[in-house]
Amino acid sequence: MSGVTGTQPSLEAASPFDLRVDLGNDVPETDVRTALANGDMGFLHSFTTGSAVDGPGVRVVAWTTGCMWRCLYCHNPDTWTMRNGIPVAVSRAIEELRKYRTGLKVMAGGVTFSGGEPLMQDRFIVKMLAAAKGMGIHTTIETNGYLSERLSDAELDSIDLVMLGIKTWGNEKHKMLTGRDIDPTLNFARRLAARKQPMWVRFVLVPNLTDDPDDIRNIARFATELGNVERIDVLPFHQMGRYKWERLGMRYALDATESPTVEACERAVEIFRSEGLAAH
Numbered sequence: 001m002s003g004v005t006g007t008q009p010s011l012e013a014a015s016p017f018d019l020r021v022d023l024g025n026d027v028p029e030t031d032v033r034t035a036l037a038n039g040d041m042g043f044l045h046s047f048t049t050g051s052a053v054d055g056p057g058v059r060v061v062a063w064t065t066g067c068m069w070r071c072l073y074c075h076n077p078d079t080w081t082m083r084n085g086i087p088v089a090v091s092r093a094i095e096e097l098r099k100y101r102t103g104l105k106v107m108a109g110g111v112t113f114s115g116g117e118p119l120m121q122d123r124f125i126v127k128m129l130a131a132a133k134g135m136g137i138h139t140t141i142e143t144n145g146y147l148s149e150r151l152s153d154a155e156l157d158s159i160d161l162v163m164l165g166i167k168t169w170g171n172e173k174h175k176m177l178t179g180r181d182i183d184p185t186l187n188f189a190r191r192l193a194a195r196k197q198p199m200w201v202r203f204v205l206v207p208n209l210t211d212d213p214d215d216i217r218n219i220a221r222f223a224t225e226l227g228n229v230e231r232i233d234v235l236p237f238h239q240m241g242r243y244k245w246e247r248l249g250m251r252y253a254l255d256a257t258e259s260p261t262v263e264a265c266e267r268a269v270e271i272f273r274s275e276g277l278a279a280h
């Protein structure tokens with residue numbers, strides 16, 4: 001990792017596409033384990049402000065580090081490793097959030113916990129969610145759902161909106177794309193549906209990887225049958241994260257993959273709409 005470390009950056013970042021590595025390396029392993037167990041400390045890539053694409057209204061986004069998946073198209077592979085993030089006391093993270101409280105309410109926004117995979121640090125996230133709700137801030141988590149069983153029903157109550165990433169359809173394709181089984185994600189969607197908990201689905205459209213119309217239609221039908229999916233976001237693959245793979249010295253399988261065309265995005269959106277979903 002030499003050559004990619006620098007001085008400790010601020011918690012606030014201009015963009016999650018800033019490369020951040022090794023920022024939590026000084027934290028002893030026992031402290032990491034304690035932090036994960038009690039949630040008194042978390043590891044954050046950054047806070048970014050002013051997002052209009054990570055949930056309703058204008059959002060503050062807390063980008064956590066740590067992810068157990070290895071999506072071929074991941075834009076932020078520096079967030080896979082928890083210790084790449086800044087170690088932050090939960091009290092400090094809550095104070096950071098408090099700064100935005102009034103503005104978020106004025107702009108009908110809220111806080112979104114994204115990553116990485118926020119549920120890698122489920123106890124920290126639960127504390128942050130409770131604090132946000134205590135401030136009257138709308139809460140969203142963007143998750144792959146894989147570790148959702150770590151959350152009790154009472155803890156789910158503190159989440160106003162779940163943005164669930166459904167990456168593809170079929171277990172074999174899912175394992176090829178992410179390294180993990182699809183069932184935990186789908187089971188989480190079913191659990192949220194049974195609770196009538198609002199959900200958005202996020203789907204990344206990647207040419208020659210996730211653009212099979214049959215797969216998209218299967219995701220659409222699944223989402224329709226759930227009954228709690230308010231919105232589908234079709235997100236065009238882009239190469240803004242490519243430099244991170246290079247800087248981290250990792251082989252990037254999608255080096256030559258281009259962004260989908262506008263027409264291809266429209267075709268995917270249309271499949272979702274044809275199944276009765278609000279897709280964008």
Ligand code: SF4
Pocket residue numbers: 067068069070071073074075076077079115116117144178
């Ligand atoms: S789940 Fe998200 S953060 Fe994790 S590897 Fe996939 S795209 Fe990257």
